Amino acid sequence: MPIYNHTFETMPRREIEAVQLKRLQATIERIYATVPFYKKSFDKAGIKPEDIKSLNDLQRIPFTTKLDLRDNYPYDMFAVPMEQVVRIHASSGTTGKPTVVGYTQNDIHTWAELIARSFSAAGATSRDILHNAYGYGLFTGGIGAHYGAEKLGMAVIPVSGGNTKRQITIMQDFKPTILCGTPSYILHLAEIAAEMGVDFKDLHFKSGIFGAEPWTENMRAELESKLHLKAIDIYGLSEVMGPGVSIECLEEQKGLHVFEDHFIVEIIDPDTGEVLPHGETGELVFTSITKEAFPVIRYRTKDITSLNSEPCACGRTHIRMNKPSGRSDDMLIIRGVNVFPSQIESVLMETKGILPHYQLVVDRKKNLDTLTVKVEIDEKLFSDDIKSLQAMETHISENIKEHHGVSAKVLLVEPKTIQRSQGKAVRVIDNRKL
Numbered sequence: 001m002p003i004y005n006h007t008f009e010t011m012p013r014r015e016i017e018a019v020q021l022k023r024l025q026a027t028i029e030r031i032y033a034t035v036p037f038y039k040k041s042f043d044k045a046g047i048k049p050e051d052i053k054s055l056n057d058l059q060r061i062p063f064t065t066k067l068d069l070r071d072n073y074p075y076d077m078f079a080v081p082m083e084q085v086v087r088i089h090a091s092s093g094t095t096g097k098p099t100v101v102g103y104t105q106n107d108i109h110t111w112a113e114l115i116a117r118s119f120s121a122a123g124a125t126s127r128d129i130l131h132n133a134y135g136y137g138l139f140t141g142g143i144g145a146h147y148g149a150e151k152l153g154m155a156v157i158p159v160s161g162g163n164t165k166r167q168i169t170i171m172q173d174f175k176p177t178i179l180c181g182t183p184s185y186i187l188h189l190a191e192i193a194a195e196m197g198v199d200f201k202d203l204h205f206k207s208g209i210f211g212a213e214p215w216t217e218n219m220r221a222e223l224e225s226k227l228h229l230k231a232i233d234i235y236g237l238s239e240v241m242g243p244g245v246s247i248e249c250l251e252e253q254k255g256l257h258v259f260e261d262h263f264i265v266e267i268i269d270p271d272t273g274e275v276l277p278h279g280e281t282g283e284l285v286f287t288s289i290t291k292e293a294f295p296v297i298r299y300r301t302k303d304i305t306s307l308n309s310e311p312c313a314c315g316r317t318h319i320r321m322n323k324p325s326g327r328s329d330d331m332l333i334i335r336g337v338n339v340f341p342s343q344i345e346s347v348l349m350e351t352k353g354i355l356p357h358y359q360l361v362v363d364r365k366k367n368l369d370t371l372t373v374k375v376e377i378d379e380k381l382f383s384d385d386i387k388s389l390q391a392m393e394t395h396i397s398e399n400i401k402e403h404h405g406v407s408a409k410v411l412l413v414e415p416k417t418i419q420r421s422q423g424k425a426v427r428v429i430d431n432r433k434l
């Protein structure tokens, strides 16, 4: 498979680190002078830009959190005057104000390059046609993928989310070969296609690039068999740039290469803030080292995963992050047991006849937390007798208990009972907060 930017993506470790240090120092110097938040935070920690002499010195710098971004809403974290900003995106927060991010012309070029690298890693070339089902708008997914795909020379169909039936017709008529979107919306698309009597086998996709929500290996198997394509995970978040911070390669589909000439990645213990060695699981932290309008220093993503510095078959030398198992935000604590929706998903997908549509409902009854897992099953199974359905519910519940130590009531429901999303799926309904 061709590598889009061979020089940077296959750079020996020592050279990558030299590039990182130079770019980190330049970023630190610039934001210290231009962003009052960072000046204050550095001063408080007793650090001056010239103190950053090695990559290890990064660990002395305080973290940046979503709360910091919210406190500086909307533009106070921008490091350039508005006349240099050419684009604004925002991510919806679950509570309160959204996070606003800005891009200069150079930032847009960098982002497009990293998406072009990502799509190349997923097997795309200028001969491909992209069906871009990411939402276009304030969300970074749609337009972010769009510019990078054009840079790679692909023909982009900017179909966005929604209008699902029309999307299927477009897939049949325009013959796109690469698909992208959130995995939950893509599964919804597959479902509508089946209803319309359209088999993905007869469509033309070779790769699907799915991101914006964490998904499991079992979901990959589901996506690949339903859609007849290679499912590739892409990672990014608007605070750091948008999609294209890291990508899986087609060769291994195992861990996402972080574009280290633009971002420094760390894994920390979420409780102590201590940097953890490669291989250990903790919270992902990113520092952007080339962004102009909205650089972030040691931004805590709340995504939980580990890093893998083993060489990769694709030839890229950039470190890989394993698929995030979830966000510390999404982590449910049920009677003292920590559990991520993705762990429940894993168990569900291993059960025959289960559809990839589920929802976790948490309630508090008499001061006791209860978890109900609602999951759709195949129509054929649903017509089976009550007894075998109950047996199946018990079986799944036992598997969840065995693998993740949490007691859950499993409720099998008819196909299409759980609401479909046009963007990110709503996996958890926590009634305890109401």
Ligand SMILES: [Zn+2]
Pocket (backbone or CB within 6 Å): 248, 249, 251, 252, 257, 312, 313, 314, 315, 316
């Ligand atoms: Zn690779």
